[in-house]
Amino acid sequence: MNKRKLKARQNRFVCPICHLELHMHDVDENGLVVCPVCGAVLEVADSNGHKIPVVHDVEIKRPQPMFRLHTIATHFSIGLMPLSLLSQVIAFILYIYDGGAFVQKSVEFEWIGYWLLMISFIGGLATFLTGYVDWKRKYRGRTYTIITKKIRLSIVMFVFLAVALLLRTMAEPGFSLIYSLYFVSQVVSLGLIAAIGHYGGFLVYGK
Numbered sequence: 001m002n003k004r005k006l007k008a009r010q011n012r013f014v015c016p017i018c019h020l021e022l023h024m025h026d027v028d029e030n031g032l033v034v035c036p037v038c039g040a041v042l043e044v045a046d047s048n049g050h051k052i053p054v055v056h057d058v059e060i061k062r063p064q065p066m067f068r069l070h071t072i073a074t075h076f077s078i079g080l081m082p083l084s085l086l087s088q089v090i091a092f093i094l095y096i097y098d099g100g101a102f103v104q105k106s107v108e109f110e111w112i113g114y115w116l117l118m119i120s121f122i123g124g125l126a127t128f129l130t131g132y133v134d135w136k137r138k139y140r141g142r143t144y145t146i147i148t149k150k151i152r153l154s155i156v157m158f159v160f161l162a163v164a165l166l167l168r169t170m171a172e173p174g175f176s177l178i179y180s181l182y183f184v185s186q187v188v189s190l191g192l193i194a195a196i197g198h199y200g201g202f203l204v205y206g207k
């Protein structure tokens with residue numbers, strides 16, 4: 001293992017109660033951190049470079065997210081984006097099948113794909129907003145590496161999605177550079193949203 005990796009590993013520790021992996025950046029100036037999953041207040045001691053978390057207290061009053069809105073909202077984007085891509089792939093299969101002409105059926109599938117993508121984008125914004133509210137309420141706006149990572153990835157994802165939607169308004173469907181970039185931006189967004197959801201899973205299940 002190289003030095004950088006070793007150092008990165010040394011900066012991490014695992015909550016002894018729920019096994020969520022936390023980072024030294026999550027610890028406040030008093031050497032304390034509240035585990036975002038189980039609410040244990042951990043004091044992190046250093047022993048020869050090894051971080052040893054000790055359960056110090058438990059956060060008793062913890063506001064819960066309202067109606068699990070964040071997890072509900074995420075399905076609009078995480079669920080519709082693959083459907084949008086599928087619709088566009090079907091449009092292209094029909095396009096090739098019809099000998100390279102965009103006839104009614106392929107136009108309709110392409111259009112459905114575009115609108116599903118638009119709904120994913122709006123759903124994504126709602127998801128981001130509910131996630132932000134949860135962070136301020138449930139986690140009291142404390143900085144956690146995992147949440148910072150999710151926020152950063154979300155911003156990158158929105159940029160790719162916005163670029164995709166913009167490209168779609170610029171290009172006629174078909175084999176063109178702009179239209180290919182439209183498709184690529186969507187695939188990148190889908191990968192990013194999967195990663196954001198994957199990190200979100202740690203905040204639900206621990207690790």
Ligand SMILES: [Zn+2]
Nearest residue numbers: 015018035038
């Ligand atoms: Zn925990």
